[in-house]
Amino acid sequence: MRKILTNTKTKNQFKDFLLTQGLKSTRQREIILDEFLRAGSHLSTEDLYLRLRKGNPHIGYATVHRTLKLFAECGIAEQRHFGDGQARYEASDCDEHHDHLICVVCGKIVEFEDPRIEELQLEVAGAHGFTIERHRLELYGCCLECRQV
Amino acid sequence: MRKILTNTKTKNQFKDFLLTQGLKSTRQREIILDEFLRAGSHLSTEDLYLRLRKGNPHIGYATVHRTLKLFAECGIAEQRHFGDGQARYEASDCDEHHDHLICVVCGKIVEFEDPRIEELQLEVAGAHGFTIERHRLELYGCCLECRQV
DNA sequence: CGTCTAATTGAAAATGGATTTCAATTTAAA
């Protein structure tokens, strides 16, 4: 129920974006958004493209790529880079920000949020005369499961 | 004086690395290391290649690329990615770690270190069952100079 | 409804940094 409401909100946000930008609502864009919301987070373009192909073999890679960029542009998705050379996308949880723990053994990605770190970042930036627009914090290590084998 | 001593230490570290790995000390590797230490930090392969070309037009891009990777492998340099799609390298300051503030307007990169943040990172990772191997913290914003125009 | 124009699509090509190939050269051990 919560998820469905969120998805509806996200879909509306995308529709509004298309309208205000003079862009068109297409079957492909709807299908891609549906699958993007259904799939888990942190997918690469390739990931999403392959998932889509199963039910929609006609959708091209370029369209998936362009649509993901539209999602990011309109704020319903965020692009991430975890150092494996390919961009990943995840749905934006409204205005909530989070950072990532990445297991270098199994690839698992855990999200976290720590207001104390965020606060210190602001302080450090201020001390150097910077205003922060965005940041990126990734902790690479080994997860519990991978240490137990 | 300080710099010269540090450079000597770095060069020795590289020489030792080559020896222990059964690799060879070559004229190109010496020239590339000299120029790498002379040039400022956060250079891309292209940056270093272009600098080298001025005095050593015979050195190839592939050699610069391979040599920078060797530097990173032996611990005298670290590879960084600041989101512009190309790898950058900087000399390792012994075992001191630092993070980066990046001005999105002029591209300036400021280094900082905050033990409180590092400590909190460990705490957060521990709370999720992770041990940290390395991390990456980049603050993107606007520097003082760029805000004053 | 059609008509029309601009946006969209998808296959293929282009891009660009990173990496590899390979024949010629160089290092350094024997």
Add this chain to the structure above:
DNA sequence: TTTAAATTGAAATCCATTTTCAATTAGACG
């Protein structure tokens, strides 16, 4: 020296991303 292995550099390849372009489609307007 001689010799085997490592290195070099130009060119080729890789691979994710981005662009091109002709065909198709959305949707505004009458």
